[in-house]
Amino acid sequence: MAIPLEWIPDVPMQRVICHWTAGTHRAGESDRQAYHFLIEGDGRLVRGVPSVAANSGRRLAAGYAAHTLNCNNGSIGVSLCCMEGAQQQPFRAGGYPMTRAQWETMVVVVAELCKRYRIKVTPRTVLSHAEVERVLHIEQKGKWDISRLAFDPSISGAAPCGDRLRREVTAAMASTRLPDIRPVSRDARIEVEQLLERIGEMIGRAIADGIIILIRAIGKRFK
Numbered sequence: 260m261a262i263p264l265e266w267i268p269d270v271p272m273q274r275v276i277c278h279w280t281a282g283t284h285r286a287g288e289s290d291r292q293a294y295h296f297l298i299e300g301d302g303r304l305v306r307g308v309p310s311v312a313a314n315s316g317r318r319l320a321a322g323y324a325a326h327t328l329n330c331n332n333g334s335i336g337v338s339l340c341c342m343e344g345a346q347q348q349p350f351r352a353g354g355y356p357m358t359r360a361q362w363e364t365m366v367v368v369v370a371e372l373c374k375r376y377r378i379k380v381t382p383r384t385v386l387s388h389a390e391v392e393r394v395l396h397i398e399q400k401g402k403w404d405i406s407r408l409a410f411d412p413s414i415s416g417a418a419p420c421g422d423r424l425r426r427e428v429t430a431a432m433a434s435t436r437l438p439d440i441r442p443v444s445r446d447a448r449i450e451v452e453q454l455l456e457r458i459g460e461m462i463g464r465a466i467a468d469g470i471i472i473l474i475r476a477i478g479k480r481f482k
C-alpha cells in the first residue's frame with residue numbers, strides 16, 4: 260500500500276495521533292470531517308475531508324481536522340472506524356470492534372506518514388489520543404482511544420497499546436516492503452523547534468533524576 264502523493268502535501272508536520280471514531284466499520288461523513296485518514300473495518304484506507312496542510316504550522320487553516328483538543332497544530336489525525344457503543348469499564352467492544360485488519364493498515368499508514376514527514380517514532384510524536392494527556396500534558400477529558408485492542412484482549416492500557424504501535428511502526432519503517440516515499444522539504448524553523456524539544460526533554464529528565472537522588476540522600480539522613 261502507498262498513500263497517494265496528493266494526500267500528503269509537502270508541509271512540515273510534527274506528530275501522528277491515532278484514534279478510533281466510536282462509529283461503525285465505515286467512514287461516515289462527520290468522521291471524514293474530523294480526521295485526515297480513516298481506516299474502515301476491512302482495512303481499507305479512506306481520505307478525510309481536511310488536507311494535512313490545514314493542520315500544519317502554528318495557525319490552523321479553515322476546515323482543519325479537529326481531532327485532538329488543543330493539540331491539532333502539526334498533528335496528523337488517523338482514525339480507525341470502529342467501537343460504536345463500546346464501554347471502557349468493564350470493557351465491552353460494542354457492535355463494531357476494532358479489527359486486526361484495520362490495526363495492520365494503520366501501522367503501515369503511520370510508517371509511511373513518518374517517512375514522508377520526517378517524524379521520529381517516539382511517545383511524543385507517534386501516539387494515541389489516549390496518551391496525549393499523560394505524555395503531552397494537554398487535557399483530553401477522558402478519551403480512551405486507543406487503550407484496548409478488541410482483537411487482542413491480552414493487551415490493555417494506553418501506554419501498552421501505544422508502545423505496541425510504535426514497535427510495529429518502527430519495524431514497518433525498516434521493512435523493505437515499505438514503498439519509496441520522498442520526504443518533505445526541510446523546514447529550518449521546524450528543525451529548530453524539534454531540537455529545542457529534545458533539549459527540553461533532556462533537561463526535564465536530568466532534573467527528575469536529580470530530585471530522585473536528592474530524596475534518596477535525605478531519606479538516608481533520617482534513617
Ligand SMILES: [Zn+2]
Pocket residue numbers: 277278279326388402404
Ligand atoms: Zn480520539
